[in-house]
Amino acid sequence: MDLHRSRAGLVVGVVMLPIGFCMVLSGLTGSTLRLVGGLIFGGLVMLVGTAGIVEAVRPFRFHIGFDGLTVRTAGLNRLLPWAEIDHLVLDQQPPGLSDKRMPSPLLLLVPAARSTLDLPLTHRSPWDDRPCLVLLDVHDVREKTDQVAAALARYGGSRFTDHRQIVRQRFDSARFPVEARGYDRAAVDAVVQKGREALRSEDFLGRLGAKAEVELALAELPLVAHGYDRVRVDVFLRDLSAALGRFEEGEEESG
Structure with a gap:
């Protein structure tokens, strides 16, 4: 199964770039204060729009298959065979009061002892608290979270845990x-x-x-x-x- 990058950043960038450009032009036709405001705020809007477009067109690949995960993201550009993966955990953090939307589900990778992965393991697995790598922010892809989880369960087998289901089952029982x-x-x-x-x-x-x-x-x-x-x-x-x-x-x- 191939995952595809979300187009949200591209859409935001295409909308914000002309808005920022218009703000800069508007500042050029007014007072000094308006000029400064137009340059600052218009420039910031254009910067955000440019960042969204750059992120949207950055090379990306995420394939889930029988051989493992073929990825071009999170600082990786290679096949991660299942033998190098000890555990994959799909984790959904609860929202904080300061959040404006649900936090994105994260796919966390705990490397196997034989893995040659040399990236820093900056997170902890909610399953067993082992160090892990954030492999994918699920809101960054077009496929729904449950579709991603189903593919990982199909190909990853016991190496994959949908931690969202563990939390739900705890309260269901x-x-x-x-x-x-x-x-x-x-x-x-x-x-x-x-x-x-x-x-x-x-x-x-x-x-x-x-x-x-x-x-x-x-x-x-x-x-x-x-x-x-x-x-x-x-x-x-x-x-x-x-x-x-x-x-x-x-x-x-x-x-």
């Missing part, structure tokens, strides 16, 4: 014991189901909205006779909230 006085089961089931659905989605606002509802439920779930165990539900909902949206660094460490 939860069961709560019932105690004499606990949380209303219908209320818990409703908020858990909404959180699970949001976790499967790449809708940024939907995930943040579900996170807010989960945190509100933690403070307001009604108590009833023969309800769900409160300690188990509280732990589960805190973990679900953390998966839906990244906490501030200090809060993560304190949890």
